[in-house]
Amino acid sequence: MDASIIPACEFRWIMPEIMLTGWALLLLIIGGVTKGPVASKTSGVLCVIGSIFALYFTLNLWGTNLDVFNQLYTIDNYGTFFKALFLCILILVSIVSLRYADREGIGSGEYYALLMFGVLGMMVMTSSHHFITIFIGLEVMSLSIYVLCGLLRGNATSVEASLKYFLLGAFATAFLLYGMAMIYGSTGILDVVELKKYFLLKQPFSATMFVIGLGFLIVGFGFKIASVPFHMWTPDVYQGAPTSITAYMATGVKAAAFGALIRVFFTAFIPFQFGWSEIIWVLAVLTMCVGNITALVQHDVKRMLAYSSIAHAGYILVAFVTADRALASSMLYYLMAYSFMNIGAFTVVIALEKKGDNNSEIDGFAGLGVRHPFYALCMSIFLLSLAGVPPLAGFMGKFYVFSTAVKAEYYWLAVIGFLNSAVAAYYYLRVMMYMYFKETIGEPGTVDRAPQYGLVMIICIWALLHMGIFPKTFLTIAQKAVGIFG
Numbered sequence: 258m259d260a261s262i263i264p265a266c267e268f269r270w271i272m273p274e275i276m277l278t279g280w281a282l283l284l285l286i287i288g289g290v291t292k293g294p295v296a297s298k299t300s301g302v303l304c305v306i307g308s309i310f311a312l313y314f315t316l317n318l319w320g321t322n323l324d325v326f327n328q329l330y331t332i333d334n335y336g337t338f339f340k341a342l343f344l345c346i347l348i349l350v351s352i353v354s355l356r357y358a359d360r361e362g363i364g365s366g367e368y369y370a371l372l373m374f375g376v377l378g379m380m381v382m383t384s385s386h387h388f389i390t391i392f393i394g395l396e397v398m399s400l401s402i403y404v405l406c407g408l409l410r411g412n413a414t415s416v417e418a419s420l421k422y423f424l425l426g427a428f429a430t431a432f433l434l435y436g437m438a439m440i441y442g443s444t445g446i447l448d449v450v451e452l453k454k455y456f457l458l459k460q461p462f463s464a465t466m467f468v469i470g471l472g473f474l475i476v477g478f479g480f481k482i483a484s485v486p487f488h489m490w491t492p493d494v495y496q497g498a499p500t501s502i503t504a505y506m507a508t509g510v511k512a513a514a515f516g517a518l519i520r521v522f523f524t525a526f527i528p529f530q531f532g533w534s535e536i537i538w539v540l541a542v543l544t545m546c547v548g549n550i551t552a553l554v555q556h557d558v559k560r561m562l563a564y565s566s567i568a569h570a571g572y573i574l575v576a577f578v579t580a581d582r583a584l585a586s587s588m589l590y591y592l593m594a595y596s597f598m599n600i601g602a603f604t605v606v607i608a609l610e611k612k613g614d615n616n617s618e619i620d621g622f623a624g625l626g627v628r629h630p631f632y633a634l635c636m637s638i639f640l641l642s643l644a645g646v647p648p649l650a651g652f653m654g655k656f657y658v659f660s661t662a663v664k665a666e667y668y669w670l671a672v673i674g675f676l677n678s679a680v681a682a683y684y685y686l687r688v689m690m691y692m693y694f695k696e697t698i699g700e701p702g703t704v705d706r707a708p709q710y711g712l713v714m715i716i717c718i719w720a721l722l723h724m725g726i727f728p729k730t731f732l733t734i735a736q737k738a739v740g741i742f743g
Contacts, residue, residue, distance in 0.1 A: 270325050270332045272314040273340055274380055280307030281373035288366020297364035301355040304369035305348055308376075312344040328448060329390045336384030338738035339516040342593060343379045346509045347372060349600050349713050354501045356707035357607050363408040363499060372505065375401035379509055383516035386524060388437040388447040391517055395433070395481075398513060399426050402506060406498040418497025425480070425490045433477025439470030449525035456528040471526065475536060478521075481514035482570045485543040492555075495563035500610060500617070503559060504603035507566045508596040515573060515592060519739075523582050530580035537578045538670060544571030545677040552684050558606055558617045561684055562599065565643060568681060569595055575674045576658040579665035586735035587657035593731060594642070594650035594724055601717035602639040605632055608705045622688055624697035629704050633692045635714040640685040642721050645678050650724035657732070 268275065284300050291299070315337060323332045351372060358364030378398025385391050403426065407419025437447070443466040446452050479487040495503045526533060548568030555561040569591075576587045606617050609625075609632070626633040642651035655678060662671040724731050 270323060273311045274377060276307060276311040276314060277373045277377045281370040284366040284370040288370065294359055297359045298355060300366040300369045301351060301358065301364060304351045304373060307373065308344050308348045308351060312341060315340045315344060329387050330385055332384065334738045334740060335520065338589060338734065339383040339512065340380045342512055342596060343376045343509055346505065346596055346600065347376045349716065350501055350505045352709050353604055353607060353713050356705065356709045357501050360612050361409060361499060368408060371401045371405050376509065379513035382513045383520065386449040386520060392434060392437065395430065398510065399430065402510065405502045406494060409499050414497035415499065418494045421490055422494045429477050429480030429487065432473045436470045436473025436477060439466050439473065443467040443470065449521050452525035453527060471533060475533065478514055478518045479540065482511055482518065483567050484540050484570050484574065485547045485567065488567050491567055492560045492563040496557060496559045500559065500603055500607045504600050507599045511566065511570065512592045512596060515588065519585060519588060523580065523585060527580065534578050534580050537574055541571050541574035541578055541670065542673055544568065544574060545674060549677050549680045556619050558619055558688065562602060565681065568677065572655060572658055572674055575670055576661040578667060578670060579661050581661065581665055582739065584661040584664065585739040586732060587661045589735035589738055590732050591654035591658055594654040594721065597717040597720040598639050598642045598651055601714050602636065604710050604713050605636040608632060608710045619688060619691055622691045623695040626693040628697065632704060635718060636692065637689050638718050638721065640688055644682045644685040648725045650721045653725050653728040
């Protein structure tokens with residue numbers, strides 16, 4: 258059934274976006290007139306409260322299927338699914354930041370406002386089937402994160418991370434925008450639903466300008482999801498950025514990029530799936546192999562998790578290659594599980610870091626099982642889930658994406674993905690070996706036992722166990738979300 262068109266004055270359908278914008282502006286005002294630890298905690302608490310309100314309004318949109326603002330914005334289960342995921346990420350990162358951002362002296366109103374503006378951009382990206390709106394969302398998200406990456410005062414690596422992400426991000430955005438422009442130049446259409454109708458009527462369609470534009474789109478989205486060979490920024494930016502922002506980027510940005518990528522390609526470019534799916538096949542293999550092999554030799558846990566993030570993008574691309582709209586739910590399930598795994602792991606890294614020191618060498622995890630068994634147990638659960646060990650959600654996520662490849666008869670791709678998972682187990686288990694079988698090296702570092710960290714870790718562990726033991730509930734939600742593609 259076609260989506261209904263309603264008058265542009267119906268702002269009630271975008272209440273989550275309005276709520277985020279209003280609270281972010283409020284936090285900017287608070288940041289401008291107040292300073293100090295009390296102001297930092299107040300801003301953080303207000304950010305959490307505002308995010309919960311926005312999540313409430315988002316969940317109320319489930320089951321709605323409407324186009325608003327002259328079809329520039331769409332309200333459907335697919336967009337609502339991603340909005341809820343982004344807001345869950347925002348809530349968890351904000352709770353972690355209540356302690357971490359205050360400890361590092363970056364917990365001003367601007368910090369939390371930028372977090373909310375970033376999520377606003379993510380929501381706009383995934384809730385549109387129009388290139389203009391997608392690009393606006395991408396820029397709102399990107400500009401917020403460029404600033405967040407460089408907030409660590411007096412830290413050269415943080416400034417370097419911000420500058421590198423800005424320069425390379427602007428370059429990749431130019432590819433994406435130019436690709437959209439070339440597709441518009443060859444078709445005269447910017448709406449992805451209308452593009453699909455156009456291609457179905459015009460097949461075979463092989464305009465050179467369109468093919469080049471499609472390639473530029475793959476490059477632009479490839480940068481945001483950190484797929485090889487567009488991944489070079491990832492380890493340096495993840496290592497240099499504040500660790501709370503690294504968790505935010507590794508989960509939210511990747512999910513937003515995949516959300517927009519799936520909507521665009523599984524709607525507009527399905528008639529050409531046998532063309533672009535071959536390119537994605539190669540990117541998926543390269544992304545898995547390069548990410549996992551490079552992670553094997555990393556001694557910094559943040560860099561290891563950065564290369565792990567690259568590899569996980571490859572796993573998701575395994576399901577993306579199939580271009581099977583009915584099985585796209587496996588990617589959404591994987592993104593859910595991946596978000597909780599990474600936020601939990603980065604929370605442990607934050608707890609072990611020292612104030613003003615962004616260093617997260619693996620030696621700092623030595624003897625953690627004896628010194629702080631709770632943190633070691635939590636980190637072990639997150640690492641085992643990342644490795645794909647049952648009964649955790651990471652196992653079910655990999656099972657679903659590889660099953661999708663097998664059903665579509667991409668047997669070799671599934672085999673390569675499985676072998677890469679086996680390789681990845683080494684560097685995850687290596688961290689566990691340091692925690693339980695290595696003696697503390699040098700003077701044992703202090704561990705921040707803030708209750709905020711414990712709360713976030715418990716929430717993430719509960720989510721991973723619940724999704725792993727009862728996956729059908731979450732897979733059904735994902736299936737209803739991608740029902741718009743059927």
